[in-house]
Amino acid sequence: MDQSQVSAGGTLTYTITITNTGQVGFAAPANPAHISDNLTDVLDDARFDSATADRGRTTFTSPTLVWTGDLPIGATATITYTVTVDNPITDGDAMLDNSVTNTTPGLSDPPVETSTPVSAVDITKSADVERAVEGDVVTYQVVVTNTGNAAVQDIDFTDDLSDVLDDATWADVATSTGTATFTTPFLSWTGDLAIGKSTTITYRVVVNVPDRETSPWTTS
The missing domain is CATH 2.60.40.740 (Immunoglobulin-like)
Structure with missing residues (x-):
């Protein structure tokens, strides 16, 4: 091999x-x-x-x-x-x-x-609401799971928030393990995961006043 x-x-x-x-x-x-x-x-x-x-x-x-x-x-x-x-x-x-x-x-x-x-690594992402209006705080969660049969070092992913931040303002981020950083418009995370382990990255944005008469705002 x-x-x-x-x-x-x-x-x-x-x-x-x-x-x-x-x-x-x-x-x-x-x-x-x-x-x-x-x-x-x-x-x-x-x-x-x-x-x-x-x-x-x-x-x-x-x-x-x-x-x-x-x-x-x-x-x-x-x-x-x-x-x-x-x-x-x-x-x-x-x-x-x-x-x-x-x-x-x-x-x-x-x-x-x-x-x-x-x-092997599996990454899923979800939002706490399907629709939001001006001033709402929307919370996103990204879950990274080691689904393989070997420990994995230096896992990394980048979440492009360009199509979120045209209608919202970045608030904050927290992670259960590893390191999360935000540099507009990208959220990045890196870390290690043992076999079967997961980490959760949670971040929030605040919905802006719409530029056009489109309400409510969707999180998808």
């Missing part, structure tokens, strides 16, 4: 290296080397993209990637394949568990296993 963890929507590259360390060579068609990679617990959170090998050939029939080929004494074969992680994570467990087995006849090596956690 090229990463210890992967983000939702990201690409993960796996590399399998097979080396003939014995005293018997393997040659197709009668006696090729053969491995099988079960991706069942990868594809619940991702989709298979493609595979290449520097010798032999690969075939993929979901959920299994198979490699077969010649492997003389002392020779090495390298198989590389990629998967793209779902975004959002919906049906899986946000963990890419992978197991490669040497299925060459006559050999019984133990499986080689890897586990890669998926980092």
Whole structure:
């Protein structure tokens, strides 16, 4: 794997290296080397993209990637394949568990296993009212949740309030964790979240006197 963890929507590259360390060579068609990679617990959170090998050939029939080929004494074969992680994570467990087995006849090596956690963040926003009039205080809440299987550092988002502040005046902001800053017209937040944890950013605006006869004001 090229990463210890992967983000939702990201690409993960796996590399399998097979080396003939014995005293018997393997040659197709009668006696090729053969491995099988079960991706069942990868594809619940991702989709298979493609595979290449520097010798032999690969075939993929979901959920299994198979490699077969010649492997003389002392020779090495390298198989590389990629998967793209779902975004959002919906049906899986946000963990890419992978197991490669040497299925060459006559050999019984133990499986080689890897586990890669998926980092995923969900952001929702709501207002405390659907409609407001001149002088009303409207309170917005943004909830950031770590929905993945890895702690996430330096999460950040920016909320463009251009279409709010043409009819309202900025009041204040508070956050349960991390740091929130406001520089017209952008609200920004940054922080860290452990697995399963959330933070809530709450900010308020005050509705201005309308420039035109449009009442009431909507918060959407």
